[in-house]
Amino acid sequence: MSYGQPEAGGGLKASPLEQLLIWLREDLMGELQAINQYQAHIDNIDDPEIKKLLAHIRDDEKEHVAEITHTIARIDAVQQKKFAEDHTVDAGQRLAAAPK
Ligand SMILES: [Fe+2]
Numbered sequence: 001m002s003y004g005q006p007e008a009g010g011g012l013k014a015s016p017l018e019q020l021l022i023w024l025r026e027d028l029m030g031e032l033q034a035i036n037q038y039q040a041h042i043d044n045i046d047d048p049e050i051k052k053l054l055a056h057i058r059d060d061e062k063e064h065v066a067e068i069t070h071t072i073a074r075i076d077a078v079q080q081k082k083f084a085e086d087h088t089v090d091a092g093q094r095l096a097a098a099p100k
Contacts, residue, residue, distance in 0.1 A: 021076055028068045034061045 004014035004022035014022055038058035042051050073080040073096065083096035 017075070021072065024068055024072050024075070028065065028072070031061050031064045031068060034058075035065070 003012045004019050035058055038054050038061065042054045042058065045051055045054070073083050080096065084094065086094045086096065
């Protein structure tokens with residue numbers, strides 16, 4: 001993946017807005033990976049105190065996922081529209097509203 005990372009030798013430079021979205025998507029991937037890592041550790045640690053601490057941190061990462069996702073949706077009109085068009089649930093149950 002070199003788009004938006006000219007230092008990687010890809011030669012393609014993203015616009016400032018697209019570069020911001022690239023970084024936010026990368027940040028989102030990191031948050032999702034962190035959730036999985038914390039969950040794996042929670043599932044494999046026996047100490048209840050440590051499990052509780054890691055579960056708290058995992059839930060903080062879930063909040064970060066929501067914050068970054070909402071930020072991406074605010075900046076990227078197409079992404080916002082796609083969230084609003086969620087066909088996995090009925091319209092009244094969608095998490096995102098259609099853009100005005
Ligand atoms: Fe985080």
